[in-house]
Amino acid sequence: MAEQRNTVTQSEIAATHCAAEWARFEALKPDAWNDFAPVEIDPEIDTATTKAFNKFGAAAIALADYSGSFIGFADAKNQNPAYFALARTKYDLAMCLIPTEPERDLVVELARSTTDAPNDEIRAIFFKAFDQFDCMQVAEASDAIFSLEPSSQPFSIDFEAITSAHMRACN
Secondary structure, three states: OOOOOOEEOHHHHHHHHOHHHHHHHHHHOOOOOOOOOOEEOOOOOOHHHHHHHHHHHHHHHHHHHHHHHHHHOOOHHHOOHHHHHHHHHHHHHHHHHOOOHHHHHHHHHHHHOOOOOOHHHHHHHHOHHHHHHHHOOHHHHHHHHHOOOOOOOOOOOOHHHHHHHHOOOOO
């Protein structure tokens, strides 16, 4: 008889960690994360580490999804209330899911079981996207965009001006 595997979906992970943000996102995009394969739970890894690692995975998906929407603001066809609302829910979900320092520590410790790389190298590899997002000050530019009133007509974002004023280049 085959061994029973315990799995969880990315949607369940997001809902567990960020219930309100996930509910708002799911209301706008009900099937958005259905194509992601379930995550298998390894019973030999402690619960806190499992939760941190799963949250890290969901955060990577959410951050990539929001980053695409953020870039989409440059296109005038996306400067409308519906796109704005969806992008805002993606942003809120991504910000909620970003791993905390203690969660990062647990993920690094788990990764150390598979590599001889030093902690700072593991951290740099695993969390590069999150650190770049922070370094580039994308959240600040996003906040500037979200402070606009999308219901006013015509709704227009001077994306270049906002990104120039709020963002910076990083290595």
